[in-house]
Amino acid sequence: MKGKKLWGFSISLILINLASILEKADEALLPSVYKEVSEEFHAGPTDLGYLTFIMNFVQAVFSPIAGVLALQYDRPTVLASGTAFWAISTAAVGLSQHFQQVAFWRAINGLGLAIVIPVLQSLIADSYAAGSRGAGFGLFGLVGAIGRVGGGTLATIMAGHEYWGMPGWRFAFLNMASVSLLIGVLVYLYVVDPRKASPVHIASEVDSERSHLVGGKDNLLPPSLWRDSWIAMRSVMKVRTFQVIVLQGIVGSIPWTALVFLTMWFELIGFDNKSSAALNSIFTIGCSCGSLIGGLIGDRFSRYYPDSARIMCAQFSAFMAIPYTIIVLTVIPQSVNYFFTYATILLLMGLTVSWNNACANSPMFAEVVPLKHRTMIYAFDRAFEGSFSSFAAPAVGMISERIFGYDWKAVSLENGSAQGARALSKGLLTMTIIPWGLCCLFYSPLYFVFKRDRENARMANSKEEELELN
Secondary structure, three states: OOOOEEOOEEHHHHHHHHHHHHHHHHHHHHHHOHHHHHHHHOOOHHHHHHHHHHHHHHHHHHOHHHHHHHHHOOHHHHHHHHHHHHHHHHHHHHHOOOHHHHHHHHHHHHHHHHHHHHHHHHHHHHOOOHHHHHHHHHHHHHHHHHHHHHHHHHHHHHOOOEEOOEEHHHHHHHHHHHHHHHHHHHHHHHOOOHHHHOHHHOOOOHHHHHHHHOOOOOOOOOOOHHHHHHHHHHHHHOOHHHHHHHHHHHHHHHHHHHHHHHHHHHHHHOOOHHHHHHHHHHHHHHHHHHHHHHHHHHHHHHOOOOOOHHHHHHHHHHHHHHHHHHHHHHHOOOOHHHHHHHHHHHHHHHHHHOOHHHHHHHHHHHHOOOHHHHHHHHHHHHHHHHHHHOOHHHHHHHHHHHHOOOOOOOOOOOOOOHHHHHHHHHHHHHOOHHHHHHHHHHOOOHHHHHHHHHHHHHHHHHHHHHHHHO
8 A cells, every 4th residue: 555654664554454453442342341331230141242233233234335435435534434433432332321322322333333344354455465365364353353352451451440430341431432533533634545546456437347347338327326336236246255255154253243252251250350351362362363374374275276275274264163162161161270271272262263254255355346346345244244143142142041041130240150151151152153063064155156256356357457548
């Protein structure tokens, strides 16, 4: 990405990665203080799950907006606007006095993230060549994990204290909002859209692209944002690779949404705030490093097996999640005496189960659509995956309460609860093992459709470049 540099590094890339850090930190805030929110608002696991559901569902439903806006406006401007939405809503959550207020502002938070995440992904895709996108998205995941670890750890630790008479969890939300708003302003002022910086990324004229997408006919229509958006949506939805990845993602993202209860589960076992934050951070660090490792492995092997290597890496990662989850939730005794056992297994689990997005999904998306539609394909991926996976968090709560006997009124969150921990672990197990198995299976059709879709996208890009030159 061209533009100003700081110590040899692109300011645009630095700010994009900072935005990613803050986005992940914001996502980690609420799950890290579930215990305190539960006590403050007298909410059980099902109620807490609904808070995550509301944010994820709104994010999913409104994600296509990012694709529509990216067709018409500078992506840094769109990114800055989304950041402002999430910053304001995060501050409002910290000031909320009623559970319904928290739910409303979590929905607004989801709207901000709906705009931010697809734009971030498309900017990263445009910043790397096809053979190194796995490493690019892996590094993106690694950097984002710094935010998830930092946000989750600080929120969990701060939750146990008061600051100037304010509960620590509220103070954490207000601090996060302030920093996020600052980053949004810097993004607006200094980030350069790669489509403007490089001729390779300059989209072809609206007429020529539309002419190609509707079959190469000389059908010149007046510029229209909604017409362009409909054409882009229709083009993306027809791509078989997109359909398959979305199918596996619908089930594959369910376990990750369910795992928002991990910190609360550690606290129910009896770990204090710092120990719970440490275990969750170890898992997140493992996932972030695993994302980079998976991306590098996907890039490496795709040079020799361009049609299948990324798919095989993704299936391996999805399969490995099954035994590790069983070990963590059922094999290791649920006792504070097994801290280092939990830490070791969680680290190894994170290193192997987090490859999919970096090694396969995101790099393959960038290869199967024309350049101008990259934000749209990432937006629709979030829309479909997020809308279904958002049900996972409340489902864990309902299963834990109604099937396995979790009684939040009788559980002491202050000192832990063996019965509550067992019930919650069974709910988590139910919502992770089966989806991960299906995710591994649903990758298989890509062996037959990815090559064809990639060649079609290359032909489309070649025609666009020819039209641009003429």
